Amino acid sequence: MGIAVSDVVPLTQARANLSELADQAKAGAEKIITKNGESYVALIDAERLDYYHRLERERIHLLLIDDARRALADIEAGRTQAADAALEGLQVRRSPGKASSRARG
Numbered sequence: 001m002g003i004a005v006s007d008v009v010p011l012t013q014a015r016a017n018l019s020e021l022a023d024q025a026k027a028g029a030e031k032i033i034t035k036n037g038e039s040y041v042a043l044i045d046a047e048r049l050d051y052y053h054r055l056e057r058e059r060i061h062l063l064l065i066d067d068a069r070r071a072l073a074d075i076e077a078g079r080t081q082a083a084d085a086a087l088e089g090l091q092v093r094r095s096p097g098k099a100s101s102r103a104r105g
Contacts, residue, residue, distance in 0.1 A: 003032060011035045014043070 007029060014021055014033045021031050021043055031043040074080055 003030065008032045008034060011040060 009017075009021065009031055011033055014031070025031055025043045025045050028045065028048075030048075032039055033041045033043060
């Protein structure tokens with residue numbers, strides 16, 4: 001669903017017509033409220049906002065499932081190491097003394 005020019009409303013106009021804008025949003029319109037000529041906030045139906053939040057949670061869950069699949073593939077392929085060893089390797093690389101001795105060597 002695209003945003004029409006009539007759906008972009010300056011804040012001063014939104015203040016004067018809030019009830020009408022709210023009725024339009026409840027009917028399905030999405031309004032962009034601008035301040036100083038820039039997008040400021042959106043006015044949408046509360047049920048639609050809830051729907052958008054559910055979609056975002058679902059997207060996050062799908063991303064987590066994808067991450068888990070990649071992690072399982074890494075385990076199967078042997079591309080893993082113990083957490084303690086990985087942390088120790090990071091500490092060694094971040095150690096200031098080790099970095100300066102490597103630079104001289």
